Amino acid sequence: MGRFRRLCVFCGSSEGKSPVYVEQAKMLGQELAKRGIELVYGGGSVGVMGALARAVDGAGAKVTGVIPHSLMQRELSGEAIGELVLTKGMHDRKAKMASLADGFIALPGGYGTMEEVLEALTWVQLGIQSKPVGILNTNHYYDALIAMIDTGLREGFIKEKHRDIYCVSDTVTGLLDKMEQHTPPPGLTTWLSPEES
Amino acid sequence: MGRFRRLCVFCGSSEGKSPVYVEQAKMLGQELAKRGIELVYGGGSVGVMGALARAVDGAGAKVTGVIPHSLMQRELSGEAIGELVLTKGMHDRKAKMASLADGFIALPGGYGTMEEVLEALTWVQLGIQSKPVGILNTNHYYDALIAMIDTGLREGFIKEKHRDIYCVSDTVTGLLDKMEQHTPPPGLTTWLSPEES
Numbered sequence: 001m002g003r004f005r006r007l008c009v010f011c012g013s014s015e016g017k018s019p020v021y022v023e024q025a026k027m028l029g030q031e032l033a034k035r036g037i038e039l040v041y042g043g044g045s046v047g048v049m050g051a052l053a054r055a056v057d058g059a060g061a062k063v064t065g066v067i068p069h070s071l072m073q074r075e076l077s078g079e080a081i082g083e084l085v086l087t088k089g090m091h092d093r094k095a096k097m098a099s100l101a102d103g104f105i106a107l108p109g110g111y112g113t114m115e116e117v118l119e120a121l122t123w124v125q126l127g128i129q130s131k132p133v134g135i136l137n138t139n140h141y142y143d144a145l146i147a148m149i150d151t152g153l154r155e156g157f158i159k160e161k162h163r164d165i166y167c168v169s170d171t172v173t174g175l176l177d178k179m180e181q182h183t184p185p186p187g188l189t190t191w192l193s194p195e196e197s
Numbered sequence: 198m199g200r201f202r203r204l205c206v207f208c209g210s211s212e213g214k215s216p217v218y219v220e221q222a223k224m225l226g227q228e229l230a231k232r233g234i235e236l237v238y239g240g241g242s243v244g245v246m247g248a249l250a251r252a253v254d255g256a257g258a259k260v261t262g263v264i265p266h267s268l269m270q271r272e273l274s275g276e277a278i279g280e281l282v283l284t285k286g287m288h289d290r291k292a293k294m295a296s297l298a299d300g301f302i303a304l305p306g307g308y309g310t311m312e313e314v315l316e317a318l319t320w321v322q323l324g325i326q327s328k329p330v331g332i333l334n335t336n337h338y339y340d341a342l343i344a345m346i347d348t349g350l351r352e353g354f355i356k357e358k359h360r361d362i363y364c365v366s367d368t369v370t371g372l373l374d375k376m377e378q379h380t381p382p383p384g385l386t387t388w389l390s391p392e393e394s
């Protein structure tokens with residue numbers, strides 16, 4: 001039994017232009033189930049998101065989708081996967097997903113997904129939470145985001161002690177193994193309680 | 198009189214390793230005041246943030262800082278600039294800043310700043326708001342973030358119609374002029390009301 005009971009995965013509601021995105025999302029779903037880890041996710045049934053959730057569900061592990069009422073029409077195509085938790089808005093959705101999960105993984109996605117992974121990292125930096133945050137760098141998708149973080153470090157806007165607050169790998173097992181081992185860098189001060197996020 | 202009464206600026210509480218970051222923040226502050234635009238910002242008195250706020254205040258325009266109680270100790274160095282609005286938490290801070298401002302600008306900053314600008318873009322994409330979002334690309338700081346967005350477009354995770362939802366320039370006047378002219382791309386559907394954000 002590993003350290004994770006549930007992982008929250010951020011990802012796009014598109015499939016992406018290469019089949020590799022859906023393939024690796026399925027691989028992640030199967031590996032989560034194999035390790036006995038439940039999925040918490042944005043609740044959609046389309047794109048990378050739907051492929052991931054169906055893979056976890058199909059392999060017999062629990063899926064919990066967290067979705068604002070108002071987005072149901074947009075991100076569900078009739079079919080709900082696993083258990084659905086409906087929230088009032090986007091912020092309640094993120095707070096709910098964060099409270100349910102023991103860690104966060106970003107798969108490829110658009111503005112919303114990029115924002116979600118950076119928000120999880122901001123929370124670690126501020127000491128709101130210290131759960132592992134992993135980036136699955138399928139097809140080098142997130143190279144530029146990692147370069148952006150490196151720019152922040154080089155130019156003095158991100159502190160050296162906050163360099164290693166995320167894990168990155170281009171393979172599913174590589175990422176999960178890193179996250180299992182991850183410890184938050186020493187010296188992170190807690191400034192905010194979870195209620196203040 | 199331009200279209201903006203107040204602009205919300207996201208930026209770091211560090212100074213950055215090159216003096217150009219503080220210099221351009223001051224230039225932005227002076228130009229906002231010259232155009233009769235008030236500043237809404239994160240309320241800190243240190244780093245790029247403090248330099249910007251002091252420049253607006255010193256040039257005679259109104260400054261409103263919005264800060265969670267819990268971050269006051271961290272981001273204020275005793276001296277408050279302009280009017281301070283205290284919020285319960287990080288989300289209330291962002292909602293308050295968004296409601297006060299007619300548009301958003303990102304100056305260089307760390308995880309939190311990157312998250313804030315991507316959240317503003319996510320809101321535009323979801324139709325929660327249609328206020329202009331500008332990136333001041335001082336010293337090419339945000340080249341990698343723009344490359345990340347381009348990757349999203351190229352790989353099919355960001356739709357073509359959402360390409361032009363932000364403005365970018367490496368000069369203060371260039372950015373403000375673009376934002377004055379900016380119209381949201383046609384065909385953006387509103388899915389969420391502001392209360393649902």
Ligand SMILES: [Mg+2]
Pocket residue numbers: 115119312316
């Ligand atoms: Mg956010």
